Amino acid sequence: MVLELEKRLGRSLRAILKQKYDLEVANIPLETPPDLRLGEIATPIAFELARKLRKAPKIIAQEIVTALGEVEGFAHFEVAGAGYINARLDRAAAVRMMGWVQSGLPHAKGHALVEHTSINPNKAAHIGHLRNAILGDTFVRLLRAAGYKVDVQNYIDNTGVQVADVVVGFLHLERKSPVEIRTLIADSTKLAAGPEGYDAAIDYYCWDLYARTSQWYEQGTADEKAARKKLRLDTLHLIERGGNETAEIADLISIAVLRRHLETMLRLGIEYDFLPRESEILHLKFWDAAFEKLKKSGVLYFENEGKNKGCWVMTRPGAPTQPIQDDNGLKGTDDDAKVIVRSNGTVTYVGKDIAYHLWKFGLLGRDFGYKRFFQYPDHECWISAEAGEKEHPHFGDASAIYNVIDSRQSDPQANVVQALRGMGYAEQADHYTHFSYEMVALTPRCAIELGYEVVEEDRGRAYIEVSGRKGFGVKADDLIDKLIAATRAEVDARQTGGTGENADAERHKIARQIAIGALRYFMLKYTRNSVIAFDFKDALSFEGETGPYIQYAVVRIRNIFRKGGTSPEAALAELAELEPGRIAQFLSGEENDDIWALWLRAGRSSMVLEQCISGSEPAYLAKHAFQLAQEFANFYHRHHILTEEDPARKTLLLATAAITLRELVASLALLGIESPEAM
């Protein structure tokens, strides 16, 4: 609602500036006044024009207000302060505008591809991965709500060193045979379903084994260390090549761990459409196709001199585009260039990534094979395969891509974009978004609480980085379990869900909804480039700026309708029957500002959604939902709806609750948070 009105006002203002002063202003700055008493929308445009027109801002503002006359949806305009133009909305009209079911189907905006999670399939997911997956999943929901067709991908590096390390651990540290490994995986799946829970699961097993193997590389004599490092490299090469027993073991492990990751993420309502794997990128020769294009476009050149002699390299972003020349005009070498093909002929990570991203945009001329892998309640998740199923959906060919990858990888990401641009794909490069975010770290207190040794040097720090290699971190499933236990205790204390036959199932469901709400909100309330210093005290909090606070507002509204024997739909239908004059009466005056504030906030949702997408920042919506809930709590305490004697006013109050409910539930859903029936 506010978005539409702002656009309308912007158009009117632009027309006036053109007609009156012959000025073309592309973007009229519009803002929210600090106080409702100053109106709902304001513009400081007169300040900007003061110099150009050589007139006082106040006079310009007055001229514009006079020229504006009447604009539909607005009550009136006024000049305030040193030259602000403040707009006051026609409150009754705004309310009636929102009361109708307006949203409709958003128009098609294009095909977006979001890649997130992408955990190395060699250990359990931890809180850092949760932030990635929750950010990515939420952004997917936002894009879909805005009208994009979205494919969700989870890239699986099943042939990298991390998987190799676990394979080395199984084969050489534990000296397990392939048969034993197979049995272990099968058994762990059964055990994890029983009382032992996730502690018995394969990803937990690998968590410890990976840490032990990493340590093992560093132990022993110099000769032993060298031998172990060689073992690691040989294992990696066997896995990359494929078609051997080591590669089969690696595949077994990575598939089993991957399934666990999908299960963990499903607990949070996170689903994927496609799982492209590195093994297929290698075996289907994506690189060969990319290499030809890179050479042809001149992005890659062969280095004959300097430290990168014998490599195919590319110029880094920001570096001079032409090879460096010395004082004598002789072409020198760019030692700072990025190596893409090593002197031994193998491709680096960035090289493979360029090929993969050409595929994402449909520019590679090759495709994956596709196999069914994981069944969700309402759709299938596919995985890449060398020889896939005949019938399969098609992925790739996106017009915009979003890579949810932590900020430490911004350099390689920039290299890939640079390569695309260099190949002439400027349009694609412009729609390539590195959706970067900062890591989740542990506070020293939290680390000590978990029983980790914290060296003196780290105790004074604000946070300590999580490390899979060291086995240092909080596992995702452990955290979820802990949250559910805590919410269940609260639910039991309140006897939410009653004491009847189905009480246990009901309470479990509610506890789960609240726990997930708390976790997702916790990961979304911080803006992307803020490091989260994780602490159980904050993550297990259900009060204040948290998911449960917002869910509680929803439950309260539902209780009102339940006790009042009516429904939100009925309340809005009744509102439509009310004459505008009465609505205006109930919304005018400062004593009713809190009611109007709720409508206004609720009416900002689509604007917030747009901001979230243009800024790639889900935190704006998290904040918005909280503020809406907060304003409702305020309203709730000030007005007792069900005992309101004036039926017309009661209708308006009920409609206010109905609109708030609609927007809260919708906002929570976009954040991936369910709205419980009771709590």
Next chain:
RNA sequence: GCGCCCGUAGCUCAGCUGGAUAGAGCGACUGACUACGAAUCAGUAGGUCGGGAGUUCGAAUCUCUCCGGGCGCACCA
């Protein structure tokens, strides 16, 4: 050395493309349950927006510089 990010209340963080008296949560202290359930609300205290200079009618926001912290700068992935 080069690049990116950060520094706002005791703590954790918002502050949108520069705009009107800098906000929230937590913590502290006062109060409010016979109510549409207090996972709530009202109130109080608490900030030279890291320091300095500049641009501007106007700077937490833009530029420069300094200080302090984090992360990247592989023929690793």
